[in-house]
Amino acid sequence: xxxxxxxxxxxxxxxxxxxxxxxxxxxxxxxxxxxxxxxxxxxxxxxxxxxxxxxxxxxxxxxxxxxxxxxxxxxxxxxxxxxxxxxxxxxxxxxxxxxxxxxxxxxxxxxxxxxxxxxxxxxxxxxxxxxxxxxxxxxxxxxxxxxxxxxxxxxxxxxxxxxxxxxxxxxxxxxxxxxxxxxxxxxxxxxxxxxxxxxxxxxxxxxxxxxxxxxxxxxxxxxxxxxxxxxxxxxxxxxxxxxxxxxxxxxxxxxxxxxxxxxxxxxxxxxxxxxxxxxxxxxxxxxxxxxxxxxxxxxxxxxxxxxxxxxxxxx
Amino acid sequence: xxxxxxxxxxxxxxxxxxxxxxxxxxxxxxxxxxxxxxxxxxxxxxxxxxxxxxxxxxxxxxxxxxxxxxxxxxxxxxxxxxxxxxxxxxxxxx
Ligand SMILES: [Fe+2]
Ligand SMILES: [Fe+2]
Numbered sequence: 001x002x003x004x005x006x007x008x009x010x011x012x013x014x015x016x017x018x019x020x021x022x023x024x025x026x027x028x029x030x031x032x033x034x035x036x037x038x039x040x041x042x043x044x045x046x047x048x049x050x051x052x053x054x055x056x057x058x059x060x061x062x063x064x065x066x067x068x069x070x071x072x073x074x075x076x077x078x079x080x081x082x083x084x085x086x087x088x089x090x091x092x093x094x095x096x097x098x099x100x101x102x103x104x105x106x107x108x109x110x111x112x113x114x115x116x117x118x119x120x121x122x123x124x125x126x127x128x129x130x131x132x133x134x135x136x137x138x139x140x141x142x143x144x145x146x147x148x149x150x151x152x153x154x155x156x157x158x159x160x161x162x163x164x165x166x167x168x169x170x171x172x173x174x175x176x177x178x179x180x181x182x183x184x185x186x187x188x189x190x191x192x193x194x195x196x197x198x199x200x201x202x203x204x205x206x207x208x209x210x211x212x213x214x215x216x217x218x219x220x221x222x223x224x225x226x227x228x229x230x231x232x233x234x235x236x237x238x239x240x241x242x243x244x245x246x247x248x249x250x251x252x253x254x255x256x257x258x259x260x261x262x263x264x265x266x267x268x269x270x271x272x273x274x275x276x277x278x279x280x281x282x283x284x285x286x287x288x289x290x291x292x293x294x295x296x297x298x299x300x301x302x303x304x305x306x307x308x309x310x311x312x313x314x315x
Numbered sequence: 316x317x318x319x320x321x322x323x324x325x326x327x328x329x330x331x332x333x334x335x336x337x338x339x340x341x342x343x344x345x346x347x348x349x350x351x352x353x354x355x356x357x358x359x360x361x362x363x364x365x366x367x368x369x370x371x372x373x374x375x376x377x378x379x380x381x382x383x384x385x386x387x388x389x390x391x392x393x394x395x396x397x398x399x400x401x402x403x404x405x406x407x408x409x
Contacts, residue, residue: 028379077359084356088340091322097342098319154339161360303344304320310345 018219023149026092034218037211038148039095040109041220046086047104047111051285053079055119056128064122071168072125078165082158089150105290113271114201116279123176123183123190129169130243131191131198131236137162138232139202142222151220170239177244184244191240192248199263200271202229208268233261322371323349325356327363335367343368 010029017024024030053076060076063069087097103109114132119125140162143155176183203209203225215221223231233252240247251264273279320342326335338357343349349368357363377385393399402409 025379027376074359081356081359084341085339091340097322150339157338300320300344303348307345307348 018147021219023152024147025149033214034220035093037215037218038151038220039090039093041215042086042090042093042151043095043100043103044110044112046083046090046100047109048115049079049083049086050104051111051115051289054285054288055115055117055281056125058119059122059125062122063125068172075129075165075168078161082161085154085157086151089148089154092150093148101293105286105293107277107286110275112201113274113279114197115285116274116281117193117197118281120193121186121190123173123186124193126169126172126176126187127190127194129165129167130173130239131169131194132201133162133165133169134236134239135198135201135232137166138228138235142228145219145222147219170243173243173245187243188245191245195248196266196270197274199229199232199266200274202226202232204268204271205266230260233263237261320344323353323368324371324374325349325353326367326369327353327357328365329362330364335365338362340371 011031014024014028014030014034017028024034056072056079057076060069060072063072087100090100091097100109104111114135119128137159140155140159144152144159146152146155173187176187206212206224206226209225212221212224216224237247237252249264251262253262255262274282277283322340323343323346324340325338327338328335341349341352341356343352346368350366353366353368354363358366389395
């Protein structure tokens with residue numbers, strides 16, 4: 001009884017759904033390019049959450065108090081959850097989970113360049129919460145209205161949790177700023193290290209971002225990279241003032257005419273280097289993920305064997 | 316050896332009095348593990364008081380391709396709605 005419609009009708013139906021700001025849902029007909037773009041985007045996003053556990057996970061055992069340890073543990077656990085919500089969304093498009101993990105550990109799919117930088121002091125943990133999760137929030141809030149239903153719903157869940165991430169980081173930094181001169185210096189130095197890489201999180205400038213136009217037409221993305229970057233700068237300046245740190249950019253100043261902060265030129269060659277695999281921690285991050293995956297293989301196999309055995313004995 | 320765990324869909328009752336709602340999916344070796352994973356993944360902040368998990372392969376779903384004909388039987392039965400009936404304003408409690 002299934003009367004399959006001709007492709008042009010399906011395409012028209014897809015376009016009308018997008019036009020009317022309705023969501024595309026799993027098993028709806030979609031153009032192959034829409035599916036591919038989404039899988040690439042969601043997979044990259046999922047990988048970023050998973051790899052993103054490492055820079056902070058590095059400090060769990062060395063957090064200075066039980067309170068900070070519990071908070072950091074919860075935060076890192078959330079990031080694992082974010083990765084899993086997103087893999088789950090990718091699977092609704094026909095992606096295979098094991099294959100996605102394979103692509104990550106073999107360097108065939110990317111993750112955010114930000115996680116290839118090291119966390120040298122505990123202040124980095126605070127700055128990651130403040131700036132890196134802050135930038136992630138800027139990026140993610142508009143994605144809650146993304147045209148693909150499962151992606152939008154995963155983002156809503158994630159955004160609810162991100163607010164805790166940013167606030168715990170900022171509170172950590174405020175505590176350090178009330179401490180010794182040396183602690184204040186640690187906060188400033190961590191800010192200096194993470195500010196520019198955070199700006200790069202929004203991706204290449206609009207003129208150099210080949211996928212943006214189509215992604216916006218499909219309403220997968222709602223704003224361009226530069227729009228979101230500007231929004232982040234505007235939000236961060238008063239936060240830096242309140243904290244008492246200086247953002248490391250001499251060109252950063254209010255532009256009354258534009259109603260925005262002007263800021264300096266980003267070093268895109270650094271961005272490209274890190275993306276190409278030559279950042280300070282690229283090899284370490286992927287190797288660590290691969291070791292965890294390989295090390296867990298016997299557990300996955302044992303659990304599967306156990307499940308098969310139980311099923312047999314019941315049958 | 317690759318031993319893929321099956322995909323489970325997860326449904327959570329947010330609080331007493333509400334229906335279970337689909338929240339996403341996860342992989343687990345068996346039903347029991349799926350429940351535990353669902354708790355860890357989807358209810359880290361008291362989002363639920365009850366969880367259902369079901370193997371994705373066991374779900375039968377209507378196909379989006381046939382959505383118009385499939386739902387047509389309910390489309391033309393306006394008399395199933397209370398607003399279909401004209402009752403004078405001065406008749407109370409109706
Ligand atoms: Fe996250
Ligand atoms: Fe986060």
